[in-house]
Amino acid sequence: MTRPPTSAERALGTLRELIMGGELAPGARLGEVELADRLGVSRTPVREALSRLAAEGLVEVVANRGARVATWTVAELEGVFDLRSVLEPQLTAHAVPNAGPGDVDELDALARRMHEVGAPGPAQDLDALVPLNRAFHDRLVTLAAHPTLAAALAAAIHPPIVRRNFLTYDEESLRRSLAHHTEIVAAVRAGDPAWARAVMTSHIANARAVMVRAARLQATAHPQEETA
């Protein structure tokens, strides 16, 4: 019997989705009464949700001045990728010995589908890549069976960065990214943790280059954007 979620939990989840989904832009003000009305609850569970989101780093609270959706600088973005570049290769290496034939097949299927929808041409569908990519990485994290590392990684990715991502990939970087997935499958199939770790390191480095470039462009295009 599943436990009915409390109002605070629903508020937490809803706010997380609103922020991660981009409906609440970075810097947007988060008034307690406004959110309470919007979610149909009182201010108490909203306060609790905001407090926890602040602990997660998704929102920033400035005592007596309310909460805003967290903003991030290019330096912070690079910091997040530094963290991913140590955690995710390690998790991948942990995953290798735990992957059975069925797991390898599933990863392989995901990688192939990503090639299908990601290949340039009329069938290209970049939006479909996002859930596939997430499924691929989540599968590896699950296989690693390492809750502590997984939690640290989840906390790192929280800053809503990976959200609208594949749109910013240039063609060469995208091709590289897809090839990385395929190569990771090969490394896992070969049972070689060091190989898998190395490919994942490259994978993150590639993503880092793409995201940092995009963030720099956006920073110069819209300096000091303040979404009220």
Next chain:
Amino acid sequence: MTRPPTSAERALGTLRELIMGGELAPGARLGEVELADRLGVSRTPVREALSRLAAEGLVEVVANRGARVATWTVAELEGVFDLRSVLEPQLTAHAVPNAGPGDVDELDALARRMHEVGAPGPAQDLDALVPLNRAFHDRLVTLAAHPTLAAALAAAIHPPIVRRNFLTYDEESLRRSLAHHTEIVAAVRAGDPAWARAVMTSHIANARAVMVRAARLQATAHPQEETA
């Protein structure tokens, strides 16, 4: 002008210290009214503090059944050291190029004082090692100037593990640990990030072995301890 801390912040800090300091043992029940009375505030800031501590992993809340101080298994303890063993060497490597001569001298002084109070004999004072060790590691983290990695590390160490630690070191491991500090200073002075990273990796591995052994002993000695 320093901002006077809010009641919720004080509750958060006090509870953190009580838990990290061991005055609230793992598994201890945390009643809202009891804590509110103890801290001289109402239940609202206590709830907020508990919620944030839960997000940090220091306490566990079971819907409608209140909060308890988080407990950890040996496997989770090992997981935390896995995380430290990727994060802290990386941070140390980052710190090396940022360390000026003054920083090296301070690290050196800390390492020397740890040798003084840690050497076996009548002058040995293991309790004095804890703050010195903390100061040493904190100095390196600060020098790394990498908030994201530092935050991830802080979140990892939270489980109150490092608390009463040096008492569990056997003589050989303690000697190794002190030697590591000295060698890290040498590596930083030499400006060699790879060296510093390698020593820190050994340092964490040594600590991991000590803590895991101690935890295993304690687990067999007091299985299922429930401090009410």
Next chain:
DNA sequence: TCCCCGGTGATTGCATGCAAGTTAGGGGTC
């Protein structure tokens, strides 16, 4: 004797009310 069930006390979850702090705007002064 053991198991199941209903009552009771305590605890959590949430809503609301009040006070302190903050921000915005207008009037006064230089």
Next chain:
DNA sequence: GACCCCTAACTTGCATGCAATCACCGGGGA
């Protein structure tokens, strides 16, 4: 005309009250 101060509306922070849920415990039945 520019600057400063002061007032007012709004927002946050906290306390308190009430309903829902849960753990504990004694009694009845198998």
